[in-house]
Amino acid sequence: MSIREEKKICPLCGQDNNCQHGQGGCWCDTVKFPKYILDLIPNDKRGKACICKSCLEKYQK
Template identity: 60%
Template sequence: MTLKETEKICPICGKGNNCQHGSKDCWCKHIEIPKYVLEMVPEDKRGKACICKSCIEKYTK
């Protein structure tokens, strides 16, 4: 499955999210993201692109 350009961008910081969408091996399948971090995503981008590792680490510390 090919990602759209907007799906490759973190909706919080605007940098690449390195998502391997649809792959069982993607890093995002093995990480728990706190609800308050998910709520930082603008409503129009929710469920459309993954948050990058950097933002997850930055906002969960």
């Protein structure tokens, strides 16, 4: 998997994260990710891709 493809995969669920960085803005630019959700990301995947909206909603509950 290329780095470009890896950036489109949610590090929590492995699905498309719908990231639009570099293409006029991303949905995740307007939300706050709580630290406890970011802490769920495996160390080897941190800082490489956005968490998807579904995981954000799932883990906020």
